[in-house]
Amino acid sequence: MNRRLRTFVWGVLPIAALGTLASLDHVPGTDIDLTVPYAAEGPGPTFNTLDDYEGKPVIDIQGAELDPTSGNLNMTTVAVRTHMSLAQTLYRWVATKDTIVPIEQIFPPGFSEEQVQENNKIAFSTSENAATAAALRYLNRPFDVRVEEILPDSSAKDVLAPGDIIVAVDGRKVADPMTVRTAVRAHAPGEDVSIMVRKDSGEEAVHKLKLGQSKQEAGKAQLGILMSAQSAEGIQVEYNLDDIGGPSAGLIFSLAVVDKLSPGEINGGKFVAGTGTIKEDGTVGPIGGIVHKIQAASDAGAEVFLSPRLNCGEALSRKHDNLTIVAVDSLEDAISQLEAYNRGDKEQLRTCDQAKN
Template identity: 55%
Template sequence: MKLRSQARSRTILWGAIPVLAMTYLATAPTVPFTSIPLTVPYAAESPGPTFNTLAEFEGKPIVAVTGTETDPTSGNLNMTTVSVYSQLTFAQALSRWLVHDDTLVPIEQIFPPNLSQTEVDHQNKVQFSQSESAATLAALEYLERPTAVEVVDIVPDSAAQSILMPGDRIVAFAGQPITEPSQVREKVLAGQPGDTVELSVVGAQATPETQPETKTLTLGKNPDTGNAFLGITMGAVAADGTKVEYNLKDIGGPSAGMMFSLAVVDKLSPGELTGGKFVAGTGTIEENGTVGPIGGIKHKVQAAADAGAEVFLAPSANCAEAMSKTHEGLTVLKVDTLAQAIDQLNAYNSGGEVVRCEK
């Protein structure tokens, strides 16, 4: 056992065992002694795999940019993840906490009780898809490249079904030009279920000479919120023919957004953001480039350190937790926006002044 685990066990073991044991006994149903071991209502979080967004995954670039000239890249821009273990017995949970230094969290934080596993997986995939779209838009806007709104998917039995198609581009809403998905969302939410709206749309096979077609739709009602509902999933794309695709499978959630944006910027701009170094990080990304906090950052920092990273980019709101343990040779930099993350990397690579996370 590692020394840090031994020290930790001396201080908290005797208090922890009763808490876990009482929770285990209080939640466990009465079953025969010979039954399969019962599980505790906790999940364990630990450092997960980390992926270089400048590299390939299963033979494809994790961030593929086509339709335009790209700039050579080097080094690493690694996104980081958290591994989650559930269906743990009391002994397994205790072992992961004391021996592996995992974090134990109530199972409902990972798997909400009102959602099935399939629904949770779908929700994570949707978040990941939205994160990819926001990453693309944030990068293109940072680079001052024109953007457009593309229909990614249609919700069955929604207002858009049979009227819009995946690949359609929405260029105007009620006569007003559209360049970002958030503009469509704002206009839909400003309406009421039953309102009639007009969209100017060009199809997936349109040429620069193709004239937009007017599509008339009646807004539906969101079954969860009661708000007006168009019924489409949208993505941000480059308006100049540049195509950005993300080829990382079986990863959910929005926390890779900033690293995806950095990879797009690195491939579409002169020079190398990494300076040839091993950079890792995490953080959500908004369409306007704002970087948001994520969960499990201490495990992501650990994963980056274990992989050999020299620099870690952390959302400012996560700085205290990111610095809860010192990692020799790893510099943790504080970021709030995509532009700041790029400025921080440029300053670090040139020996300039950087803003570090503090405890």
């Protein structure tokens, strides 16, 4: 009996030790890392862009009369879990609907976690600016291109200043931040570009600036400034979601701005959610993690989900019986599709099932 007990104990001990190690993210008392090189992606929180968050409107618009809104226009997110032990990774793979991906998909080689977070912050800020520009353009409201921030290694440092209005690039008037970026990209890194700006005093000045090279796109010229679309009528749009990163909220942000500045309700008072990048001209682009964003919207009670058309194949890879997934290509398209849904026009409504075929 004692021999059997000893055999059992000595057989269980290694298994228990391995199980303990699998549940740890480092060796106790050391700096030895035991985390696995994988991340888990799952449904993240959703935010109603027509509502308040932490006591402030998610989208605060000043300088214009606002039209009443109701219902939901929810932006959706993906929750990403990193620094997981083997046991945590296996649990999320077996017991949840999370997607387990190589850590390189979250933190590309050569980029630290802090650099990725900073890039996501910049992408989110760019998305906000593009959303404002697309909404104002859709509403035929005039706007200016405003300098928001000068990057430390930019030749514009000590020449341009936050608040300057970019009037022209290389002698051509600019219509939006995209126009500025396109003009800059027509040059090679190291070349000079001519920038005309208008100061707060109303004085205009022309500066020649040497272009740097983009850190995101090798060989592409970069001016080294962050820009925003600012209403020429004094309308101010502020977004109050500071802890979110990435560009995928652009479409919903733009819809919410249009909804607040125009008569009627884009969502028909219903619970609408969605995702998609947006450009200043209103073009909607694909995003990552859409199955998790759709799941988050479904869990929150949405009845309609706006998906970039190019994401429709992935969007339909999982079933969501109580959710109508609508395919869109642009801001104008999204608004017309919601109008078709609200009036029950199935012939004009283009769902992802139809867009995929």
